Amino acid sequence: MADDGATKHKVVIIGGGFGGLLAAQGLDKQPVDVTMIDRRNFHLFQPLLYQVATGGLSPANIASPLRGILRHQRNTRVLLGEVIGFDLTAKHVQLKDGTEVPFDSLIVATGSTHHYFGNDKWEEFAPGLKTIEDATEIRRRVLSAFERAERSTDAAERARLLTFVVVGGGPTGVEMAGAIRELALHTMRYDFRAIDPATCKVIIVEGQNRVLGAFHESLSAKALRALNGMGIEVKLDCHVTEITATSVTVKPDGGKAEPYKIETANVVWGAGVKGSPLGKILAKAAGIETDRAGRVPVNGDCTISNRPDIFVVGDLASFKGADGKPLPGLAPVAIQQGQYVASTIVRRLKGESPGGNFKYWDKGSMATIGRAQAVGESMGIRFSGYIAWLGWLFIHVLYIARFENRVLVMIQWFWNYVTRNRAARLITGERSTDARSG
Amino acid sequence: MADDGATKHKVVIIGGGFGGLLAAQGLDKQPVDVTMIDRRNFHLFQPLLYQVATGGLSPANIASPLRGILRHQRNTRVLLGEVIGFDLTAKHVQLKDGTEVPFDSLIVATGSTHHYFGNDKWEEFAPGLKTIEDATEIRRRVLSAFERAERSTDAAERARLLTFVVVGGGPTGVEMAGAIRELALHTMRYDFRAIDPATCKVIIVEGQNRVLGAFHESLSAKALRALNGMGIEVKLDCHVTEITATSVTVKPDGGKAEPYKIETANVVWGAGVKGSPLGKILAKAAGIETDRAGRVPVNGDCTISNRPDIFVVGDLASFKGADGKPLPGLAPVAIQQGQYVASTIVRRLKGESPGGNFKYWDKGSMATIGRAQAVGESMGIRFSGYIAWLGWLFIHVLYIARFENRVLVMIQWFWNYVTRNRAARLITGERSTDARSG
Numbered sequence: 001m002a003d004d005g006a007t008k009h010k011v012v013i014i015g016g017g018f019g020g021l022l023a024a025q026g027l028d029k030q031p032v033d034v035t036m037i038d039r040r041n042f043h044l045f046q047p048l049l050y051q052v053a054t055g056g057l058s059p060a061n062i063a064s065p066l067r068g069i070l071r072h073q074r075n076t077r078v079l080l081g082e083v084i085g086f087d088l089t090a091k092h093v094q095l096k097d098g099t100e101v102p103f104d105s106l107i108v109a110t111g112s113t114h115h116y117f118g119n120d121k122w123e124e125f126a127p128g129l130k131t132i133e134d135a136t137e138i139r140r141r142v143l144s145a146f147e148r149a150e151r152s153t154d155a156a157e158r159a160r161l162l163t164f165v166v167v168g169g170g171p172t173g174v175e176m177a178g179a180i181r182e183l184a185l186h187t188m189r190y191d192f193r194a195i196d197p198a199t200c201k202v203i204i205v206e207g208q209n210r211v212l213g214a215f216h217e218s219l220s221a222k223a224l225r226a227l228n229g230m231g232i233e234v235k236l237d238c239h240v241t242e243i244t245a246t247s248v249t250v251k252p253d254g255g256k257a258e259p260y261k262i263e264t265a266n267v268v269w270g271a272g273v274k275g276s277p278l279g280k281i282l283a284k285a286a287g288i289e290t291d292r293a294g295r296v297p298v299n300g301d302c303t304i305s306n307r308p309d310i311f312v313v314g315d316l317a318s319f320k321g322a323d324g325k326p327l328p329g330l331a332p333v334a335i336q337q338g339q340y341v342a343s344t345i346v347r348r349l350k351g352e353s354p355g356g357n358f359k360y361w362d363k364g365s366m367a368t369i370g371r372a373q374a375v376g377e378s379m380g381i382r383f384s385g386y387i388a389w390l391g392w393l394f395i396h397v398l399y400i401a402r403f404e405n406r407v408l409v410m411i412q413w414f415w416n417y418v419t420r421n422r423a424a425r426l427i428t429g430e431r432s433t434d435a436r437s438g
Numbered sequence: 439m440a441d442d443g444a445t446k447h448k449v450v451i452i453g454g455g456f457g458g459l460l461a462a463q464g465l466d467k468q469p470v471d472v473t474m475i476d477r478r479n480f481h482l483f484q485p486l487l488y489q490v491a492t493g494g495l496s497p498a499n500i501a502s503p504l505r506g507i508l509r510h511q512r513n514t515r516v517l518l519g520e521v522i523g524f525d526l527t528a529k530h531v532q533l534k535d536g537t538e539v540p541f542d543s544l545i546v547a548t549g550s551t552h553h554y555f556g557n558d559k560w561e562e563f564a565p566g567l568k569t570i571e572d573a574t575e576i577r578r579r580v581l582s583a584f585e586r587a588e589r590s591t592d593a594a595e596r597a598r599l600l601t602f603v604v605v606g607g608g609p610t611g612v613e614m615a616g617a618i619r620e621l622a623l624h625t626m627r628y629d630f631r632a633i634d635p636a637t638c639k640v641i642i643v644e645g646q647n648r649v650l651g652a653f654h655e656s657l658s659a660k661a662l663r664a665l666n667g668m669g670i671e672v673k674l675d676c677h678v679t680e681i682t683a684t685s686v687t688v689k690p691d692g693g694k695a696e697p698y699k700i701e702t703a704n705v706v707w708g709a710g711v712k713g714s715p716l717g718k719i720l721a722k723a724a725g726i727e728t729d730r731a732g733r734v735p736v737n738g739d740c741t742i743s744n745r746p747d748i749f750v751v752g753d754l755a756s757f758k759g760a761d762g763k764p765l766p767g768l769a770p771v772a773i774q775q776g777q778y779v780a781s782t783i784v785r786r787l788k789g790e791s792p793g794g795n796f797k798y799w800d801k802g803s804m805a806t807i808g809r810a811q812a813v814g815e816s817m818g819i820r821f822s823g824y825i826a827w828l829g830w831l832f833i834h835v836l837y838i839a840r841f842e843n844r845v846l847v848m849i850q851w852f853w854n855y856v857t858r859n860r861a862a863r864l865i866t867g868e869r870s871t872d873a874r875s876g
Contacts, residue, residue, distance in 0.1 A: 030626075040865065041581065041585060041612060041863075041864065041865045042865070058496035058497065058498040058499070058862075059862075059864060059866060060496040060864055061496070063864050065864070067626065067629035067864050068629065068863075071629050073629040077631040077632075078629075079589070080585040080586075080588075080589070080865075081589070097589075099589075109496035131864050132864065133866060136866075141651070143479060144518075147479065147518040149536075150517075150518075151517070151518070151519070151537075190509040190510060191503075191505035191506065191509050192505070193515040194515075392770075417859065419605050424496070424497075424498035425479075425503050426479065426480050426498055426501050426503070426505075426520075426570065427478065427479045428497060428570050428571060428574075
């Protein structure tokens with residue numbers, strides 16, 4: 001409670017994503033004062049963001065207000081604010097509005113952001129998919145492209161508007177490409193009079209020699225076949241060298257062949273992420289260096305260098321796994337690290353011995369490709385097709401289960417599956433007098 | 439079909455609201471070519487917009503893509519565009535992008551917009567509720583006010599942030615006030631640590647001597663009692679003279695008493711509407727005048743002056759009812775006028791005699807006040823309380839029934855009713871680098 005908080009151990013958590021939220025929930029009913037700081041008032045289920053970007057789900061279906069989730073956790077307060085710095089000597093974090101929030105233990109879990117590998121000007125033409133606003137912006141662009149194509153009388157422009165390039169063949173890229181193709185092929189099949197949406201081209205550009213590089217090669221091959229079967233073109237070993245409003249320039253053959261242009265008005269960025277900017281600020285304050293991807297190197301117990309009171313978890317942390325490589329930026333890693341850090345803090349307060357280093361339990365990973373198409377692997381078993389898709393559905397609904405959106409998401413999905421409809425395909429977000437009436 | 443369209447009677451409909459959409463649907467399978475022009479790609483169920491503004495429903499729950507609704511109506515094409523003018527001699531409408539769309543019959547149904555009675559600068563501080571963007575903006579403001587109050591250490595500022603003034607005691611004002619009060623009293627009851635949301639003040643300022651002035655006086659009295667019972671303050675006979683970022687100045691006693699200030703950071707405008715700007719453009723082109731509220735006067739058959747080929751329906755039309763007063767700007771009026779105009783066009787094409795003037799069949803009206811509280815009157819029968827609320831629920835679900843969102847809305851409402859939760863209370867819409875990560 002706030003009134004006797006002065007005497008309690010203060011835990012400050014920055015970021016209400018998977019890592020931060022699970023850390024907060026792990027501290028429920030413990031004798032600590034928890035302050036959860038986030039710039040947004042909701043926890044976002046990022047793995048389903050591509051569904052919002054393609055009109056399958058509404059933002060509220062995959063976002064849950066942090067205050068609502070933590071409402072009955074009386075030792076926890078939620079603070080809507082932006083952290084801009086740290087005073088690690090005085091032990092407080094600095095908010096943009098000047099507030100200083102003191103901590104005894106600090107958990108930084110601000111995740112990752114898009115990484116354009118030094119080509120930040122590409123962002124304007126190739127938005128990434130990290131926030132609700134990203135998703136509704138991509139939705140606006142994709143749907144507007146079909147509208148503009150319907151209006152266009154210029155064949156070249158029409159073709160450009162109906163060409164969608166997804167940069168990156170990881171799970172996000174594959175899911176986006178599949179969803180755009182389904183939107184065109186099924187959902188909007190009868191919607192237009194001048195164009196046939198099914199003539200749209202969806203192209204994935206991937207720098208490696210296979211899609212879903214984190215999966216077993218056989219699953220990459222299966223995913224590629226499924227993508228091709230849906231009419232999606234996949235350019236492997238293909239590097240992007242330029243993105244403009246009307247084209248993407250690529251170099252095939254691992255960048256060795258001659259570059260050529262793909263005429264397109266629609267590019268989605270699913271290629272790279274880097275640690276959120278707060279990682280660099282924290283590293284500087286602690287006198288350490290982030291890695292090349294802007295992630296903060298952490299010890300085996302998720303603390304940084306010689307600060308046992310400061311934890312970094314989730315996408316922002318560079319945690320060396322058993323193979324010496326950093327753990328991937330996946331929700332399960334963040335979830336397990338958040339839980340681990342909470343239990344570490346509780347152990348310390350109880351005076352118990354440390355519980356050993358964090359170990360990531362890889363329960364497996366999955367990627368969905370399209371309607372009834374997915375691949376997955378878990379504990380050495382690989383699966384694909386309809387069964388994998390059902391598994392994907394089940395697990396994602398289960399994850400959302402802790403919040404109240406599960407029923408709505410299930411019904412929406414079932415409805416979409418039966419009718420191939422996507423009810424949330426609204427072009428919104430241009431609030432101006434223009435958009436007012438009519 | 440587009441290919442033999444040249445020979446068919448061309449009907450152009452501007453606006454995909456209730457009036458325009460029902461007109462289009464009334465022309466299904468008729469030997470006409472229909473072009474539906476709208477600035478937005480969706481039909482909006484405006485009566486439930488206040489639910490989006492208060493986090494109860496998602497935008498997609500009350501909006502349905504026009505192309506989706508009209509997809510199987512093969513004689514109809516949807517055109518996303520903005521009409522900026524008319525050439526009534528050459529018989530075409532002019533779009534912003536330079537396109538000219540020819541018509542044989544024209545139906546203008548662009549509805550209404552906010553009316554600040556000459557004080558347009560109030561709009562910044564007192565947004566109205568007409569579009570999806572209006573609703574998410576009001577949602578952002580209302581939710582942010584509670585967040586800022588939780589952070590504030592200044593008692594006066596906190597009180598100002600927790601005071602909500604709704605200007606106008608019509609159905610929109612009453613619904614908004616009730617929903618904000620419920621949000622504070624129930625939904626967010628346990629969400630904060632520094633403030634008690636239940637201490638928020640919700641005030642309705644109404645210029646007339648009763649709320650819901652369009653209803654029978656006994657229902658106005660019942661609504662007032664229900665509002666007061668919910669802790670909502672209602673200031674009747676009270677005129678707004680100034681709105682700023684921090685206050686609303688009102689003059690009580692019908693504007694005769696001394697003005698005083700209500701300190702508030704949150705004002706919602708529900709007081710006045712006027713015809714959409716396109717009404718004036720059409721009137722000028724036709725050589726007629728709009729009425730004081732910017733509505734286009736129409737004949738008994740919904741045509742304008744001596745142009746039997748041009749119809750105006752819905753909120754934009756000033757149609758004199760049996761009592762000599764213009765029909766109110768309600769969805770049922772627009773729906774019936776849209777249907778009437780479609781059948782008029784069909785009759786003409788078939789060479790049948792005119793079917794008589796439009797007659798509004800007033801099936802009754804309803805207004806909801808809060809959880810299980812509503813008033814309604816239909817064919818001389820007045821009802822209120824729980825029964826009225828169930829009736830309101832039933833009728834609104836029925837209206838949405840023509841689109842596929844009914845199931846989702848019902849479940850969301852049932853869920854909200856049982857849990858008093860409002861899942862869609864997301865603060866979104868500030869797309870900037872600031873909002874990106876964290």
